[in-house]
Amino acid sequence: MTIGSSTGVLWKRFEASARAHPEATALEVGDQRVTYCALAAEAAAVASHVETHLDGAGAVALCGQKTAATYAAYLGILKSGSTLVPVDPDWPAERLRQVLIAAGCVGVVSDGSDLGEVLPGLPVLDARPERMTWSGPPDTAGRPLRVPTAEYLMFTSGSTGRPKGVPIRRQQLAAYLDFAVEQYAAETDSRVSQVFSLTFDPSVHDLFLAWSSGSTLVVPPGRAALAPAAWIASAQITHWASPPSVAEVARRFRTLSPGSMPALQYGVFMGDQLRRETAEAWRRAAPACRVVNAYGPTETTITVTSFSLQPGEPCPRTSNDTVPIGQPNPGTTLRVTDAHGDEAETGELWVGGKQVFDGYLDVEESPTCFADGAAGLEARWYRTGDRVVQTADGLVHLGRIDRQVKVGSFRVELTEVETALRGLGGVVDGACFVVDDRLAAVFTVENDEIQEGYIRDGLAKTLPRYSIPHILLQVDLLPVTTNGKVDQTALVALVKGRASVPARQAGSS
Structure with missing residues (x-):
């Protein structure tokens, strides 16, 4: 097979920018600056190794930290025509093994990260330029990818405890990127942040907003993203994207000083609810910034709705004090439904259109996520499981429809409890859940003087x-x-370990 003969939309976008701007900086990682020309050459070397050693396109895993070698390997896998399967070297060994087997990976490309004996016999390419060597024999006997035209395969948490594979095809990516490149207006002198984990699909937004536009992709060093304002200013970032939790932590530690990000043009938040208070703090720190709250499950290709706040424009107030998720992307259709699939003002959000995936890698997991033919409809709809309400400002995300729990003989809506908790003076954030049939809440405060009685009253x-x-x-x-979402497993463990500690003392250590 000719290298790149089956390459898709992602590589072609990067390649077009590399041809148009070969000497422009494509990537900054720490002190390293890599031009488009150099990054394309390194990617081509990886692609050649993948094609030669693995004898044809298939599912190839990418395992590495955010190094220059990892980004070159990312592009090289795409150039080879293989389906990219990003995995995290910090995942537990069992999750890594499950993902590699489920995807039918025929090989792994790594930045030298130690994979141990996760899947003995699977060939691994060390893609560092000074190494570029394989360990393990060629092995093309892995289970063939069921969606051969998928550009990438991301894995989300499954209700069965096994990760669910979400294949995204070229046409779904093209629909999103056509919208995003125009919407966020990156140019050759733009500097685009890369905060999201490569195993989380908003990272595709980071990489290919930059690389579709001839812009520079800038990777924050170490834990700089936890104090974003100083790094954004020093790195001269023009386009920022992150989970809302990054901005919330910065607000909590009072590092979003007014006017501290004067050059920032766009601040895009994805992956969780964006609280109005957090958005306003970000806007004060970046007065020229257009703040965008974007929404979309992995199954709908990065994001499918967005709500934009222009500089100086007032942020609407909503019932749960979050920023609306707004209106659909072009080519996307939305439907808010009740329990019977009929249209409603408040209910579950269904998504249809060009960005919706075709089904999970394991076909047995797909039937329940689609509402084919429901309520007499002909179109295929993806059932998000998210509860929304229609307002004059677009949709507002209210939480998950499955967040209603039974405590004793009573039904409790966890989102309602969290909203009430956050509404108390002095409380910054909170999460509510059930532990051993008891309702628990973990919360953060502006200072350490809040008493448990104050919260209960x-x-x-x-x-x-x-x-x-x-x-x-x-x-x-x-x-x-x-991925920047509240870690429910960690919360449960935290409560089980410290449930006997009074609320006023638990935050003191």
């Missing part, structure tokens, strides 16, 4: 008695996953 003013958490735990920060 405040919640009692708006919630029925059965909705007031049995366990209250104050912490410095809510734990989050690598």
Whole structure:
């Protein structure tokens, strides 16, 4: 096979920029600056090795930290015509093994990260330019990818405990990128942040907003993204994207000083709800910035709705004090439904259109996520499981429809409890969940003077008695996953370990 004969939209976008701007800087990682020409050459070397050693396109895993070698390998896998399967070297060994087997990976390309004995016999290419060597024999006997035209395959958490593979095809990516490149107006002198994990699909937005536009992709060093304002200013970032939790942490530690990000043009938040208070703090720090709250499950290709706030424009107030998720992207259709699939003002969000995936890698997992023919409809709709309400400002995300739990004989809406908790003076953020049949809430505060009685009395003013958490735990920060979402597993472990500690003491260590 000729190298790149089956390359897709992602490589072609990068290649077009490399031809148009060969000496422009494509990537900055720490002190390294890599031009488009150099990055294309390194990617071509990886592609050649993949094609020669693995004898044809298939699913190829990418495993590495955010190094220049990893980004070259990312592009090289795409150039080879293989389906990219990003995995994280910090994942538990069992999750790595599950993903590699489920994807039918025929090889792994790495930046030298130690994979140990996760899947013995699987060939691994060390893609560092000074190495560029394989370990392990050629092995093309892996289970063939069921969606051979997929550009990438991301894995999300599954209800069965096994990761679910989400293949995204070229036409779905083309629909998103055509919109995003125009919407966010990156240019050759733009500097685009790369905060998201490569295993989380918003990272595709980072990489190919930059590389479709001849811009520079800039990777924050170490933990710089946890204090974004100083780094954004020093790195002269023009286009920022991250989970809302990054901005929330910065607000919590008072590092979003007014006017501290004067050159920032866009601040895009994806992956979780963006609180109005957090958005306003970000806007004060970046007065010239257009703040965008974007929404979209992995199954709908990065994001499918967005709400934009122009500089100086007032942010609308919503029932849960979050920024609206707004209106659909071009080519996307939305439907808000009740339990019977009929249209409603408040209900589950269904998504249709060009960006919706065709189904999970494991076909047995797909039937329940689509609403084919529901309510007499002919179109295929993806059921997001997210609860929204239609407003004059577009959709507002209210939480998951499966966040209603039973405590004793009562049904409790966890999102309602969290909204009430965040509405108390002095409380910054909070998460509510069930542990051993008891309702628990973990929260953060502006200072350490809040007493448990204050929390209980405040919640009692708006919630029925059965909705007031049995366990209250104050912490410095809510734990989050690598994708920037609240880590529910970590919360449960935290509460089980410290449930007997009074709320006023739990955040002191």
